[in-house]
Amino acid sequence: MINTAAMTTKKTKFITKLKNVPELTADEQSILADVTDKFEFRANDYYLSLIDWTDLNDPIRKLIIPNPCELDDWGSLDPSGEKNYTIMPGLEHKYQSTALLLVSNVCGGICRYCFRKRVFIHKQDEMLSNLEAAIDYLRHHPEISNVLLTGGDPLMLSTNKLQNIIEPLLHIDHIKIIRLGTKIPAFNPYRIIEDHKLIELMSSVGSAGKQLYTIVHFNHANELTDPACQALRLIHKTGSVLANQSPIIRGINDNPQNLADLFNKLSFFGVPPYYVFQCRPVLGNKGYVVPIEEAYQTFEQAKAQCSGLAKRARYAMSHETGKIEIVGLTQKHVYFKYHRAALDADNGKFMVFNRNPDAYWLDDYDQPIEQFPLENFQNSEAVL
Ligand code: SF4
Structure with a gap:
């Protein structure tokens, strides 16, 4: 069993109770109690400090603070049918060359629109419980060249635990790429800045002849703070390729200017936008989703304001049958x-x-x- 005891750093304090968010009034806390009974709340003092509390429409507030709209009975817990590609708890194999290991059931915060809420609800059933069996599966499937560590967030594991997962992958010849899917550079960049061992571990992937890709998850340019950009620079120095993926989310990045600002700023820090996703119809997500055709137009209008380097993303939907790109609209x-x-x-x-x-x-x-x-x-x- 992999222990997912959350990493803390001296510069951040996890906050899991709304009563510990003094900027929320008692009334707001009471209204939101029903929401957090259903979908847990998690943030930290660093991330909450990015919110402009005088602005009810602040994008970071929308992203991290629960909202009564989450109680709308809409969506399902597994709209992409991940269960159909689950080989064993925490190991998914959908596309020939790529396998996913769900190594953590914790994130640095909980995005209210999270596409994998089930990991936080059915904590133990959904995550990797038998690393040895998973490694054995990967070893016996030579078609797998990419392994994505995800969850939850793999950087919520201690560096030692992460090393125990990465190390055996480095000894499997046909695995050429290890990907880390993480929002930690946005939620808590100090996790990266303060942990030299993590940086050494990331560098060791390249030294072993494999390529590390760190797929980060910035949704709004306000998350690209100085510490976040410092963390990105450190990751670059390890030899890791960086790329960003984000859904289009109502009230956070659903206008062309916000999205263009995000794409451009990411490109200035060497992080090409990789996928822009259609927000999945997950339980509780009605208030966060944008219809496909509207989101497509927002995406195209944003790209019109970007350099070629900043508009390399594909707008796609992680459908049960595959990643489906939305490529055009006519009347x-x-x-x-x-x-x-x-x-x-x-x-x-x-x-x-x-x-x-x-x-x-x-x-x-x-x-x-x-x-x-x-x-x-x-x-x-x-x-x-
Ligand atoms: S970082 Fe990803 S897995 Fe974690 S809460 Fe956000 S969307 Fe969900």
Whole structure:
């Protein structure tokens, strides 16, 4: 069993009770008690200090402070069907070359729109409990070249525990890339700044002939503080490639200017935007999701304000069947393309649907009016 005892640092203090957020009035705390009974609250003093409490619409406030909208009975706990790709608790294998290890059931804070709330609700069932068995699985699957450590947040583990997970991966020849999926540089950059051993561990991946990718999760430019950028620079120095992924979230980054500011500022610190996700229809997320066609337009308008380096992201939906990119809109139609597919036959498949401005997920559309599998391109005389 992996112990996920949360890492603390001398510069941050975890806060898990709203009564310890003095900026919230007693009335607000009482209204929000029902929400935190259902979906837990977690933050820290550093992250809360980024909030402008005079602004009820502050994006960081929206991201971390519970909201009564979460009680709307909408969405499901596993909209991407992760259970269908779960080999054993905490090991998912959906795409041929990539396996996920859910190594932690804790994050530096809890994003209110979290796509994996089930990890915090069913704490022990969802996370990796048998590291040896997972390593054995990876060893016997030579098609796996990428292993993503996620959760929860892998950087919530102590560096020693993280090392115990990374070390055996370095000895498996066919694993070439280790990815860390983390929001710690946003939630608590001091976790990185203050832990030299963590930096050494990250550097050791490259020394062992593997490539480390740190996939960070900044949602708004206000999270890119000086300490956060210092943490990013330290990660760069380890030889890790950095990239950012973020959903488009109502009230946080759902206008083109905010999104462009995020993309541009990330690019200034050497962090290309990687995926911009359609916010998943997760239980409690109704107040945070933006319909697909609106989000697509926001994404395109934001990109119009960015340099080429700052607009490398794909706008995609982590659907049960694969990562589906939303590639275009006309007055009548919306166009999707599989970027990654669980089934080989779906790879590269292009699909055209009649528009539905109220659609939040692929399943909200009627049947495609046209679809074109990749093999048709390969067989087409028109494509030379
Ligand atoms: S960092 Fe990711 S897993 Fe953690 S609370 Fe936020 S969305 Fe959920």
